Amino acid sequence: MTLLRDADLATAFDHAAQSYDTLVAANPGYHAHLRRSARRLGLPRPGTGLRVLDLGCGTGASTAALRAALPGADITAVDASAGMLERAAAKPWPTNVRFVCAPAERLAEAGVEGPFDAVFAAYLFRNVSDPDAVLSTVHDLLAPHGRLAVHEYTLSGRPAHRAVWTAVCRGLVLPVATALGDGELYRHLWRSVVDFDTVDAFADRLRANGFDQVRALPLPGWQTGITHTVVGRRADATARVAR
């Protein structure tokens, strides 16, 4: 199947926005794992005076995880889907959280400017057409030694983990999503994970885009070997590997 990209993906998320929170609430550990990944940024709580970017914030689940980890930080939460963002913005937030509708590829046009002390991206990178270009943008938006945490379905490379992913999608996620009229988006979800980097390949991708201290950290439960937090730090500019 062809993966959904750009405007087609945003349109699919616009439609899925109405049931998104209900579906993820049924996923054991979804919110707890996001909070764990947010803590893995390694920034001191409460984060007062820090600027944090939540890239691909969706309906605000990752924004809430950042708030829990860093309640004092100024958070800019960005998403390309107006429908997802509308759901996020309708929730109660303090004044240090703002939402911006923009693709990750066109942040400057939307007035999203660095430097940020940290960037968090949950379930974003396998959705973008050019992950290296977005990583490069993130690198440049970060302050020197600013932190990145990517929370993503990145398979371990072991056949057993890929089989669990396919079984969960085929047996649980796809039947429900298809009944809700979102079958195309959730077929994209399944395939985008199978086609995306393994976790080690994604960690290498961060290194190649100018990040150091890169570590891939596991998450527990059925997501073992399927979902990881990959953390890194903006390295000195001279450390970027030529592509």
Ligand SMILES: C[S@@+](CC[C@H](N)C(=O)[O-])C[C@H]1O[C@@H](n2cnc3c(N)ncnc32)[C@H](O)[C@@H]1O
């Ligand atoms: C699976 S949702 C995750 C939402 C949220 N981070 C969470 O953890 O629940 C992925 C989000 O990324 C957004 N997205 C996908 N591609 C994007 C892009 N190129 N730029 C900005 N947002 C994008 C989608 O609109 C969607 O809301």
